[in-house]
Amino acid sequence: MGLESELEDLRRRVEGVTLEILRLCAERLKLVRRIGEVKRELGIPVEVREVEERLKHTILEGCKAYNLNEAFGLKLLELLLEESKGMQRRILEEK
Numbered sequence: 001m002g003l004e005s006e007l008e009d010l011r012r013r014v015e016g017v018t019l020e021i022l023r024l025c026a027e028r029l030k031l032v033r034r035i036g037e038v039k040r041e042l043g044i045p046v047e048v049r050e051v052e053e054r055l056k057h058t059i060l061e062g063c064k065a066y067n068l069n070e071a072f073g074l075k076l077l078e079l080l081l082e083e084s085k086g087m088q089r090r091i092l093e094e095k
Contacts, residue, residue, distance in 0.1 A: 025080075032084040036091035046088045052081065 001009075039046065056077060063073040 028080065029083065029087060032087055033091065035084075036088035039088060040092050040094070046085050046092060055081075 036046075038044075056074070059073045059077045060070055062068070063070045
């Protein structure tokens with residue numbers, strides 16, 4: 001296999017992984033939506049610091065396990081949490 005064809009193959013694989021990441025994000029948001037609905041019923045606030053800290057710890061451990069930069073993992077978590085909290089706030093406003 002020549003370098004150019006290898007490059008194209010690698011790019012296709014990266015594209016596939018990227019689409020899988022998006023699929024997983026959509027799955028995560030479905031779960032978050034249900035969490036928001038349950039929180040609304042239970043009267044629990046959107047932000048639960050202990051849960052976020054536990055998730056942060058899990059992400060940092062995952063970064064070590066997968067040999068990823070911790071700053072990257074925390075940025076990704078921040079983005080996911082921002083979207084999750086926004087969705088949950090909208091759900092809580094639906095009362």
